[in-house]
Amino acid sequence: MDENSTTERLWDIARRFGVHEPIGLVGTSLPPFDISQPNxxxxxxxxxxxxxxxxxxxxxxxxxxxxxxxxxxxxxxxxxxxxxxxxxxxxxxxxxxxxxxxxxxxxxxxxxxxxxxxxxxxxxxxxxxxxxxxxxxxxxxxxxxxxxxxxxxxPNHYARAIALRFARLVAKHTGKRPTVGVSREGNFPSTDFGRALEEIFELLDIKAVFRRHAQWAVAELTDDDFRVEPxxxxxxxxxxxxxxxxxxxxxxxxxxxxxxxxxxx
Incomplete structure (x- = not known):
């Protein structure tokens, strides 16, 4: 998948949590959160x-x-x-x-x-x-x-970084702590956040099970992550x-x- 298609798919996922593209000439060319490898x-x-x-x-x-x-x-x-x-x-x-x-x-x-x-x-x-x-x-x-x-x-540092960045994005725009769970039928995500993170991992070709990294990311959230950005x-x-x-x-x-x-x- 090319870079533009990946960005569009990421915005589709982000919109489910009330995140909208910034107004401007160049805003929509960027993904809704940082997807670069950790430095x-x-x-x-x-x-x-x-x-x-x-x-x-x-x-x-x-x-x-x-x-x-x-x-x-x-x-x-x-x-x-x-x-x-x-x-x-x-x-x-x-x-x-x-x-x-x-x-x-x-x-x-x-x-x-x-x-x-x-x-x-x-x-x-x-x-x-x-x-x-x-x-x-x-x-x-x-x-x-x-x-x-x-x-x-x-651990898988890239998976952790992406999970934490996405968890912060969701917390910032919903004001709520994301939840993580799996279905009884298997190791499949049972919450909106979990399903979205699993999709993101697939888009970014991250070879990791979503649950462990999602739970870690949610546990890392602080009160500052729930404050509206100026x-x-x-x-x-x-x-x-x-x-x-x-x-x-x-x-x-x-x-x-x-x-x-x-x-x-």
Whole structure:
């Protein structure tokens, strides 16, 4: 089966659990969840180095995003400190943008950010970067538990990875813990989740019995896996009305969950 057919079949399965394709030009070309092979490191030292680097990048990214967003959040304790810094950065970026004649997508991005509000744009991009770092950090913690803290015979890592990713997808969209069972007539799945996972294993040519990996994956789910994923911040910004006094404040208030009211400009 070719890649496109596999992706279409995976979306058919995902729709049974309330998962729908993202709106956009390229969204439907991707499967509903990551089906790549787990990323193996050559040594535990290599693994630990990446884990530490991602953890540090996550903290640094969040710290910078919060600082740059502070001027737009009325109750932020950093507002008084961050506002003059933000003004200098935006002023410099605005002057630089005036000299840019866009000849590439990067030029256009830089000019648009400078012409509008560089600090705000950077804070938004950092929040999306933070989301990607969180995903990678979770992957690494999964790998740590699965590959680097094991005793005895190693399991089928790919089967485990796919089962866990699919279980998280189902939990995120249904808000319920997937169930696993077999029929009395034989070792056949008796639940929707089990039947779907068995189909996925067949699609991805994974030679494994679904039950063991499904049970392991469900047991690995945490409270965070049942929380609704935040909507992409760019899509949120597209919904703001031009009649708003300062949509940047409202946008960041929604993102950070804090009061961002301010005097009208």
């Amino acid at each position: 193996f490191h050559l040594s535990k030292a290599d693994f630990s180095a990446e884990l530490q680097a991602v953890e540090k990048a996550l903290k640094d990214t969040e710290s910078l995003a919060l600082f740059l967003a502070a001027p737009y959040r009325e109750t932020d304790t950093l507002k008084a400190v961050a506002t003059p810094v933000s003004e200098v950065i935006n002023d410099q970026a605005c002057k630089s943008a005036q000299a840019i004649v866009p000849k590439s997508p990067i030029d256009l991005i830089q000019k648009n950010a400078g012409d509008t509000d560089l600090c705000f744009a950077t804070a938004i991009l950092l929040l999306d970067t933070r989301s990607g770092l969180i995903s990678r950090f979770q992957q690494l913690k999964d790998q740590e538990r699965t590959y680097w803290n094991l005793k005895g015979r190693a 909507v992409n911040v760019f899509r949120d910004l597209m919904n703001f009305s031009v009649d708003q006094v300062d949509p940047r404040r409202d946008a960041l208030a929604a993102i950070f969950g804090t009061d961002a009211k301010g005097d009208e400009e």
